[in-house]
Amino acid sequence: MSISNSIVEKDLASHIHPFTNLARHQEIGPFIIGRGDGVRVIDDQGRSYIEAMSGLWSVGLGFSEKRLVEAATRQLETLPYYHSFSHKAHAPGVELAAKLAELAPGNLNHVHFTNSGSEANDTVVKMVWYLNNALGRPAKKKFLARQQGYHGSTIASASLTGLPASHRDFDLPAIPVRHLTCPHFYRFGLPGETEIEFSSRLAREIEDVILAEGPETIAAFIGEPLIAAGGVIPAPEGYWPRVQDICRRYDILLVVDEIITAFGRLGAMFGSEYYGIQPDIMVLSKQLTSSYQPLAAIVVSEPINEILVEHSGRLGSFVHGFTTTGHPVATAVGLENVRIIEERGLVGHARDMGVLLQEGLRQFGSHPLVGNVRGAGFVGGVELVADKATKKTFDDRGALGAYVFRRAHDHGLIIRAIYDTIAFCPPLIASEDDLAAIFTAFERTLHDATEWAKANGMK
Template sequence: MLDHPSTVPANSDSARDRAALIHPMTDLQRHDREGPLLITRGDGVHVIDEDGKSYIEGVSGLWSVSLGFGQTRLAAVAHRQMLELPSYHLFRHKSHPNAIRLAERLLAMAPVPMSKVFFANSGSEANDTAIKLAWYYNNALGRPEKKKIIGRIGGYHGITVASGSLTGLARNHADFDLPLPRFLHTDCPSHWKYGLPGESEAAFAARLAANLEALILTEGPETIAAFFAEPVIGSGGVIVPPAGYFDLIQPILRKYDILFVVDEVICGFGRLGEMFGGEVYGLKPDMIAMAKGLSSGYLPISALMMNEAIWEACYAQSGKLGVFGHGFTYSGHPVAAAVALETLDLYEEYAILDHVRGLAPLLQAGVQRFADHPLVGEARGIGFLGAWELVADKAAKTPFAPPGHVGLLVERHCQERGVILRALGDVLSTAPPLVSTAADIERIIDVVGEALDATLEDLSGSAHKV
């Protein structure tokens, strides 16, 4: 049933899609054989395909559509702004009110004191900018050798040449000649996967901190510019850090004068029950990258906040060089900024943090419902994030071969039942829209259970091809 050839009519939009588009993060040959699930509209937490079938969007699109689909106020503010000032830029001493207002609003919301905001169009660009600023900052301070960037194995920070090098996922490096020089990766903070037999979370966290310090000392602290981390790793498999991990990491960064960049692209704007995910873990970053939930995914916009020390260095260096030579045509685009401002208003009016805190226990209890399922090695999550790590052998934590095969099976069984979830290799993930109801969450969890059972049956028989 899951390995059928495509029967899409040759003149349909789905068929034309195969000839016209390259789809990101997609098996291009499989896509050519099967075609896409063609989504034509959205309503609340649901999306509807070309045949009229409705699905709960259980990953908020790509972790981004926090307020659900069909928010008429976001559409209305975009329409008004399109009529008033549909496009403008921030280059060469030009500006516009929406970018200024949004920057001021974000600084007022910052979890730690921040000085300035730089706007871009995606999380990749925000993190790319943070990398460049770490280099620019150290050049301004007369430290041209302090340029190496440390990410984590399993971390995801984007897909540009620089942010893709920072990302710690082999699937995003293979045959793209990444990572570039200057990019290093330290341990993935998955206690379940990488903890030693009998090693407590506290001991695991201490070992990872010691490994980070050893890496810094081996490379030379005078060569390390910045360390990047997501509060909870998202696309790398929804990895929740072990207790005390960041409490041990942050003093090491301060000790060696290494900038700390927190990637809030997935965790920001309420996903973990606080406005910024770093607040859950007491993070004190020098820069904060954000995107996705900033506009509820309605328009492309991202932002990078920086502290006063980084700003002062940029300011001084710009005076020396005569220009701050970085920017994008659509940085702080007036329509995107207007939608972002309205999105922030809606978070407040909907009391979205209270809503997430109220329903997160229901979601997390649902995630844990399948902790003992034969296919689940670990069930984990926090806030409105959840995941199930799929394994061939629970006791030995043996992964499936080939990787990703079983994850796709479960994902497709969910989709057949009207719930869209995302398999990250063999980790099934959920990140429901923040406006989801208890009934929505219960439906997602029920479908996951059905899909796991159906996949187990597939694997027990002969119908396991994807």
């Protein structure tokens, strides 16, 4: 039996995959990736794919960055593990916290680590509740989030997520959260409405919800600068300034989930800079280590930190954290990763490549299947529709997207299908030639998809 056959068998016999149709998986088996090389990954049969999704929107430096391997190895050889409970510390954790505090905008200057983005957002919920208890506002606990927003899979973060599939049969939401209209202009803008008018309408909705619930009950608003996993939805013009004003007016904390948008993805160091947002709390992960190690970071403002310090002093401790919070190997890799992004000017590079990505994707706008091309910076989405004029979605929603996802593999391309929206989020290091290869493979895939849609009577 070959090694990969034995892996297939073991996988089917013993492995429960995340975000996978487990029944279908038993029929089709795993797609095994064996190694990485720059912007490409190579499967167990030796076939090479251009990774136009950076794995899960995260491998900014590509799949073979030696300096990250060396940083991990150095740290493993020096101090493979230590924790940061009870006043303990280690250099990489402290150095990375200081670096993020220096980079983060405005008065965001204190950092708490977790292992994943989901844990980070769960931690944010606990922190915000703790803060409001410290301030003697025990009723101010609800979160505002958006439909189609994605914030993770753990209990509180999946509750914040505005995707029905994340809730269904998991007994969620399990925390007090109100999901507001998704700021998706193409889908929810009214006929004749401008983007600014759409943003004003959504702002009125936010304010109405706050007033109906009572501002004294709303603790925080959480949002991704650009909604990514929910369909690549850039914020409409004027949206974020209005959200920010409303949050300030009603003393509601603004939590910006930058798990995908930070470290150059939108052509600025942070998505908040791109959209002119000044968050109270910012959540980072993914490109923080290029996913070479699991790590997330919550960056809080000076006033929030002061309350945490004072209240934990009163209670005796800040009783929250994990065995591997701020793990030395993960933070050493994060530090090296951020240094590389700065040294190589990858934020500016992503900005330049982003222009080409958006231009290249817009070329597909005239294709009969393409209803909308959107994006910002170095992330883009192409929405496939049954009828361009009416924007009608396919009756069998997601079937064509699933075909495109599979067929792209045959053309050496890895993309993501969010129902029928095809997402592109190439590694930050991708070159003009890499983008050309992505467009060529996508063009071929779209050609095949047209035939498939006809043959299968898609409407």
